[in-house]
Amino acid sequence: MKVQKIALLGVLTAATIVIAIAESFIPSIGIPGVKLGLANIMILITLYELGILEALGINVARVLVVSLVRGTFLSMGFLMSLTGAVFSLAIMIVFYLLIKKFSIIGVSVVGSLFHVFGQILVAMFYLGTAYVIYYLPVIAISAIITGVLVGITAKLIIKTGVIKKQKERYNF
């Protein structure tokens, strides 16, 4: 892999981690551990501009590093993050590759929803379904809204052409 590509991936990973750490300070409503999913901005950009494997790599790196930094490694919160990240990336790949009918905003919304679904699935396992189900609709609605905002932000960043220029300049 070209050095410039590695460097770009590094920057994107760092940005993802920073956003994820920042948003982890925002308290979650109702179910502990359910977060907004703003880091998806970078994941989306990576998916669209650089590829599936790269997006997967950044996603996993983000979950690991954030949990180590915040001291939640291997806790319930960590498992929630991991499951959410995997679910959201999986559905985004499906929508991006197979179902070409939606724009980046649509993909972002499903990604955001599935991120939250993954987190809630783990929460159900630890806290019991009865307790968690009550908060599901509210969290789903906020996930949809966040998804739209994240999608728009990602689209704006891609539109600036910064990454495209790097790709063309260094041919990767």
Next chain:
Amino acid sequence: MNKKLLIPFIALLSLSSCSNNVELSNRYFYFDTFLDVKMFEGRESDMSFFTNDMREYDALCDNYQARDLTNIYTINHTNEDVVLDSRLYYLLQEASAIQSDEANYFNYLCGSLAKKWKNALNSQQILDENEINNELEKMNNSSIIFKDQCTVQRVGEAEIDLGAVAKGFALDLAKGYFSRLNYKKYIVNAGNSSILLGEKNTNDGLFNIRIDDLENSYLKLKNCFVSTSSISVQGVTIGNVTYSHIINPITGSAINENDAVIVISDNGWYGDIMSTSMMMNTIEEIKAIELKCGIKAIVIREHKIVYKNESIEVYHR
């Protein structure tokens, strides 16, 4: 682009070391009930106080069986000198001193009488008059002599029962521990009957404490002790009368004036004793005690508040 991202990244990384999302909680089984400890600051290693010191204290206060430390059970089965752990010695002194004054229905020598009542009620029977009088006589003829070097000597056949004060005192010890570490955000719940409140990790720091003896009612409190005595959990109804586990040490009766008493105080052991003793006080007496001792009370009968200190706000959901 790379360099510009580095500085905020490092800044955030260092910020994250002062995380304010900490919530450490543990449940222990002490004093024949549960002890839930929740800290909103500090480290997991800080829980060692509850794993070690509190376990010792639980052993000290046990009056049902001998434990690895000289405890209440030991004292109750001898009339010789017994050397005690300083914590237990201090607690017994306090319990003994308070008996005379405002806690006129508290007597820590009730152990044997309380056990007899419990056995009778468990078989759905009322304790016999003669038995009650026997026990009362035993109590009147017994005392604890406090000697030097944390030594006590039991005179007579009555048994010590610290059930009314052990949890509260445990919470005092916990509060002292947190103070030494400079922690302010915690809640320690002993069996839902004695609770130590620091501050919660929210803006106003208030905890929502549900009042089990009322419907959908709760208190918002912080930085205090909440103690309660209630007939609802351990009460036994025979005929039309409900008998509780709280015995009147003067008459030997298991019938209480009130169904539940909640006390808010600055002292765990004190609040505990008062919430037990006031189960047998009338409302007028309770008002007087409140003024004298700087505590606040709520009195409940038949699931309704019959008296509430005016500075306490009860919320509904």
Next chain:
Amino acid sequence: MIDKKTLRNDLILILSLFVVAAIALVVIISTRRKDNLVARISVQNNVVEVIDLSKKEDNDYYIDGLKGQLHIHTHDGAIAVVESNCPHQDCVHMGYVNTSGRPIICAYNAVYISIEGGDDFYDAGIGG
């Protein structure tokens, strides 16, 4: 990357998801009964059984505690410890509990049965 067609699809997707979530919200709020009780049995801090009491089923549970086994029974939306090897039998004497907030405790066996109404609004209960 974005043209009228995909944008239209997006909007349909987002709106339909929104509607589904909104309906679910309404349904859940309207069926949220005050007595939607859940019993949670833990041994030494580990939840071993979660029981939906609102189903009002008659069931037997045999839970291994720290020093012995507890026989727990649910009946008509209430739960009780029917048999236990503990010396005090406080847990057995509590009888059938169907009010949220009053836990059944067998300290001897480190068993804690909590009865919860579904949310964690309260930090603790005071009573009993």
